[in-house]
Amino acid sequence: MDRFTYQYPVRQHFGKGCAESAIKEEMNRIAGNNVLLAYGGGSLKRTGMYDKIVGWLHECGKTVTDFGGIMPNPTYAKVQEGAKMVREQGIDFILAVGGGSVIDCCKIVSAQAKLDEDIWEMQYAKHQYPTEFVPMGAVVTASGTGAEQNNGAVITHEEKKLKQPLLGAYHTFAVLDSDLTRTLPMKQVISGAFDTLSHCMETYMGRPQATNLSDEINESVMQSVIKNLRALIANPDDDFARGELMWASAMAENGLLKLGKQTDFQCHMLEHAVGAYTDCNHGQGLAVIHPILYRHLLSEGKEKLARMAQEVWKVKGDTTEQTASLGVEALAGFIREIGLPTRWSEMGITDETVLRAAADTCFLMPGCCKQFTRDELYEVLREGM
Structure with a gap:
């Protein structure tokens, strides 16, 4: 397949080598300058992709705040850590770079940062769902989950011994550049x-x-x-x-x-x-x-x-x-x-x-x-x- 842009409802940027142009295009669209750059372990930095993305964000006039260390099965504690960071740093936009775990974690961070109550209790005890979110986008480096396509997330609540779905934010856009998967085992x-x-x-x-x-x-x-x-x-x-x-x-x-x-x-x-x-x-x-x-x-x-x-x-x-x-x-x-x-x-x-x-x-x-x-x-x- 050749490159294309597709929206349903997430705008899709697909194609080998499309990451730079897609990220710059999207960053020039967003309001606000404070971007939370979310990622998992050290592979993003080891491959040099972290420096490239930070450079592209700076070229677009964005200030970058790191939110790293998102684990393969993201925990509820990590969600709360991210939501606190978003509030305290005045984050305007969340850019999730990684696979399903990073992307899922950020969907709920995006929602929890706008709430005064606990999102787990809100959804499971009250059966209510968030309606306001911090805008976000995803750059997929490990495909398979399709997490960038929807607003569902799977989060592990360690205290409750539960790994269950929560509903959070849809992404404004998703970058699907197959080159970014080449470093994966x-x-x-x-x-x-x-x-x-x-x-x-x-x-x-x-x-x-x-x-x-x-x-x-x-x-x-x-x-x-x-x-x-x-x-x-x-x-x-x-x-x-x-x-x-x-x-x-x-x-x-x-x-x-x-x-x-x-x-x-x-x-x-x-x-x-x-x-x-x-x-x-x-x-x-x-x-x-x-x-x-x-x-x-x-x-x-x-x-x-x-x-x-x-x-x-x-x-x-x-x-x-x-x-x-x-x-x-x-x-x-x-x-x-x-x-x-x-x-x-x-x-x-x-x-x-x-x-x-x-x-x-x-x-x-x-x-x-x-x-x-x-x-x-x-x-x-x-x-x-």
């Missing part, structure tokens, strides 16, 4: 791409089960992820595959595939619950859960699983049930092929009491074709030991 690239595939499957398996145009587009996105991930593993210098995976990540979470759907996302909620107790890698956790969960859905979700088997995995049996089962095993085989874990023990998780606690605190999703009990979810997790 391949293991992280693979994990992120599988998260994209998971988002697609979680949307596809939602209600209604009858196939619609959104699902047919989704099938193409899933095929693209599988094809381009294989291509990138075979040749990490394949810029086309990198760009395709980056846009697939955006497509999975920019709302288009979800039109007319009540999404499933039971696998995601289950992985988040495990992550609250173990701080495990998100994409790897999804890889362990997905095939097992889908085996538990073979009765209730057989029609949709069978269509995914034929259209995405290109396998077919003699019956709908057999086709659905073959599709689930093709997914499991792909996970092994790309080197993701298939057991919790491969991730250092060996305590079944953690899995029990995760099942007992997991969100139960109404969009799933099977309404699981907590005991059934525990059995799904336990089968992954």
